[in-house]
């Protein structure tokens with residue numbers, strides 16, 4: 001899942017790594033424009049509404 005850089009106008013940055021932990025999934029990102037790194041955590045249940 002792509003994310004927007006928090007440090008510059010770059011959008012749709014692809015995750016460099018993905019880790020699943022329990023009911024959460026974390027993505028690590030590195031902006032190709034400014035080089036900043038950040039991570040996100042999402043709860044997997046949020047994606048199961050349509051199932």
Ligand SMILES: [Zn+2]
Nearest residue numbers: 005008031034
């Ligand atoms: Zn950036």
